[in-house]
Amino acid sequence: xxxxxxxxxxxxVPVLLGVLLVGFLLMQVVPNDPAVVRAGPTATQDVIEAIRxxxxxxxxxxxxxxxxLGRLLRGDLGVSIINNMPVIEELGNTIGPTxxxxxxxxxxSVPLGILLGTVxxxxxxxxxxxxxxxxxxxxVSVPVFxxxxxxxxxxxxxxxxxxxxxxxxxxWTLEGIQGVILPxxxxxxxxxxxxARMTRSSVLxxxxxxxxxxxxxxxxxxxxxxxxHALRNALIPVVTLIGLQIGFLLGGAVVVETIFSWxxxxxxxxxxxxxxxxxxxQGTIIVLxxxxxxxxxxxxxxxxxxxPRIREAR
Amino acid sequence: xxxxxxxTPEASPHAAFAVTAxxxxxxxxxxxxxxxxxxxxxxxxxxAALFAPWLAPTDPYAGDLxxxxxxxxxxxxxxxxxxxxxxxxxxxFGLRMTLMMSLVAVVIGCGLGGLVGFAAAYYPRLSGLxxxxxxxxxxxxxxxxxxxxxxxxxxxxxxxxxxLSIATIxxxxxxxxxxxxxxxxxxxxxxxxALGMGDARILTKYVxxxxxxxxxxxxxxxxxxxxxxxxxxxxxxxxxxPPTAELGAMASDGRNFxxxxxxxxxxxxxxxxxxxxxxxxxxxxxxxALDPRMRx
Numbered sequence: 001x002x003x004x005x006x007x008x009x010x011x012x013v014p015v016l017l018g019v020l021l022v023g024f025l026l027m028q029v030v031p032n033d034p035a036v037v038r039a040g041p042t043a044t045q046d047v048i049e050a051i052r053x054x055x056x057x058x059x060x061x062x063x064x065x066x067x068x069l070g071r072l073l074r075g076d077l078g079v080s081i082i083n084n085m086p087v088i089e090e091l092g093n094t095i096g097p098t099x100x101x102x103x104x105x106x107x108x109s110v111p112l113g114i115l116l117g118t119v120x121x122x123x124x125x126x127x128x129x130x131x132x133x134x135x136x137x138x139x140v141s142v143p144v145f146x147x148x149x150x151x152x153x154x155x156x157x158x159x160x161x162x163x164x165x166x167x168x169x170x171x172w173t174l175e176g177i178q179g180v181i182l183p184x185x186x187x188x189x190x191x192x193x194x195x196a197r198m199t200r201s202s203v204l205x206x207x208x209x210x211x212x213x214x215x216x217x218x219x220x221x222x223x224x225x226x227x228x229h230a231l232r233n234a235l236i237p238v239v240t241l242i243g244l245q246i247g248f249l250l251g252g253a254v255v256v257e258t259i260f261s262w263x264x265x266x267x268x269x270x271x272x273x274x275x276x277x278x279x280x281x282q283g284t285i286i287v288l289x290x291x292x293x294x295x296x297x298x299x300x301x302x303x304x305x306x307x308p309r310i311r312e313a314r
Numbered sequence: 315x316x317x318x319x320x321x322t323p324e325a326s327p328h329a330a331f332a333v334t335a336x337x338x339x340x341x342x343x344x345x346x347x348x349x350x351x352x353x354x355x356x357x358x359x360x361x362a363a364l365f366a367p368w369l370a371p372t373d374p375y376a377g378d379l380x381x382x383x384x385x386x387x388x389x390x391x392x393x394x395x396x397x398x399x400x401x402x403x404x405x406x407f408g409l410r411m412t413l414m415m416s417l418v419a420v421v422i423g424c425g426l427g428g429l430v431g432f433a434a435a436y437y438p439r440l441s442g443l444x445x446x447x448x449x450x451x452x453x454x455x456x457x458x459x460x461x462x463x464x465x466x467x468x469x470x471x472x473x474x475x476x477x478l479s480i481a482t483i484x485x486x487x488x489x490x491x492x493x494x495x496x497x498x499x500x501x502x503x504x505x506x507x508a509l510g511m512g513d514a515r516i517l518t519k520y521v522x523x524x525x526x527x528x529x530x531x532x533x534x535x536x537x538x539x540x541x542x543x544x545x546x547x548x549x550x551x552x553x554x555x556p557p558t559a560e561l562g563a564m565a566s567d568g569r570n571f572x573x574x575x576x577x578x579x580x581x582x583x584x585x586x587x588x589x590x591x592x593x594x595x596x597x598x599x600x601x602x603a604l605d606p607r608m609r610x
Contacts, residue, residue: 141591146583247455281465296453
């Protein structure tokens with residue numbers, strides 16, 4: 001187990017370096033010369049040259065990359081071209097709200113998806129199953145903005161039930177909870193379908209397994225068979241798949257943050273790209289990529305931890 | 315070389331999977347009401363997109379400031395947008411652009427992914443390296459490729475196309491490698507080798523043909539996903555730029571009028587939903603039709 005963890009960690013290192021290299025190259029291809037930007041519009045050529053030396057921009061590219069890595073290690077991601085704020089600070093401010101939004105979406109969509117998937121598998125081929133299958137196909141096909149705009153129009157504007165413009169406060173206050181409902185319903189709404197789909201097929205797989213047949217042969221009720229013997233085993237791949245689908249969820253989060261003016265990292269990234277703020281764009285992309293590498297690592301380990309067969313096979 | 319009659323795909327135990335040998339696929343699809351509807355919808359939408367320039371009543375880019383934000387039915391079948399452009403026209407051209415964008419991304423991504431998949435299956439020595447590389451690509455979501463590429467080359471359709479293609483490569487590579495490995499273990503491949511056939515010939519003549527079913531299913535399902543991802547990127551402003559008629563960009567443009575002319579953004583969003591749904595249902599139907607093990 002420990003060897004496995006170390007191996008995974010070692011594999012993640014070159015990937016992370018690759019991401020950083022892409023981030024570094026991103027800064028090379030943008031038209032703005034960082035020295036000119038930092039010096040300001042009135043600087044003389046001498047000042048620009050001095051800054052260029054100062055930033056190490058006169059060095060060969062691979063040395064610049066090493067300098068860049070050194071700065072990253074110290075948490076220095078540069079400053080925004082737009083508002084001169086340190087990138088790392090802005091990132092710190094936006095990660096919280098994004099995690100909040102994703103958590104608030106997962107907390108209701110995953111249980112609902114698992115419930116629907118189990119219901120579908122339990123009544124396989126009958127009308128509840130057909131309903132679940134139809135709903136989950138619709139769920140994986142709906143563009144998240146259709147759901148978001150619809151909810152904004154109906155609950156936010158037409159009935160004026162809930163706020164839809166940004167984070168209204170911390171999650172432990174009533175205003176905060178009201179503010180997160182519509183974004184979380186939107187984002188979670190597109191996640192129910194995939195979870196239900198995965199759960200249904202996973203439970204169906206397990207229902208054909210030997211131990212389930214044994215349980216039936218023992219004379220257990222169908223409910224006990226499905227809930228205690230099938231679902232528990234079926235959830236192992238579902239957990240992994242949910243982990244891997246976090247990427248899908250993040251894609252939705254970028255859109256949801258845009259629709260609801262949610263101050264998260266997705267909205268920050270899009271804003272930075274649209275305003276050609278290269279250091280900020282680079283920072284958001286590095287943080288998001290590192291996040292994915294981490295999620296994949298955790299999911300891999302969780303899988304091995306949950307499923308003894310895999311643990312021993314390795 | 316003698317005619318390898320005994321080696322044709324039809325004679326193999328794998329023949330059940332060969333698309334070419336199954337005229338019944340369409341019949342099977344049409345028997346399932348959901349797949350039949352999806353097939354008809356896909357065909358109609360593709361035709362509408364193909365013939366958009368002839369079907370559209372007006373010019374998709376010519377505004378009419380005297381007739382902005384007309385509600386559907388008010389002199390215009392589906393109303394007009396913020397520039398007074400006819401929504402029917404915009405939707406037709408938007409569909410055309412969206413389908414074209416997805417087609418290019420799917421063709422490039424599946425082409426390259428297919429090459430990687432076949433190479434990994436046929437040359438086991440390459441397999442480890444190639445598939446590890448695919449795993450790395452797979453660990454990042456498509457939207458992140460979109461963000462990174464638009465950050466480098468600037469927002470626009472090109473960046474989105476490249477991002478969606480890259481995100482498709484590892485998925486296709488996995489599907490193709492999995493299918494090809496099964497085919498390569500068949501006796502007729504060994505026979506073909508024994509007859510002195512070259513790698514390229516074996517790959518195109520036997521392996522590719524016998525892998526067509528899973529490829530068909532994957533491409534259909536992927537097409538829907540790519541449409542969804544592409545319009546997502548356009549919606550947040552990173553894809554097609556205004557005034558280009560593209561469904562995601564149109565939905566985004568309509569947000570400004572959501573409270574007094576919701577049709578401007580709801581109609582393109584709904585159309586995306588219908589297109590993606592049709593491809594997903596069709597893909598599921600194809601899988602049931604082509605893979606007898608999936609039949610209930």
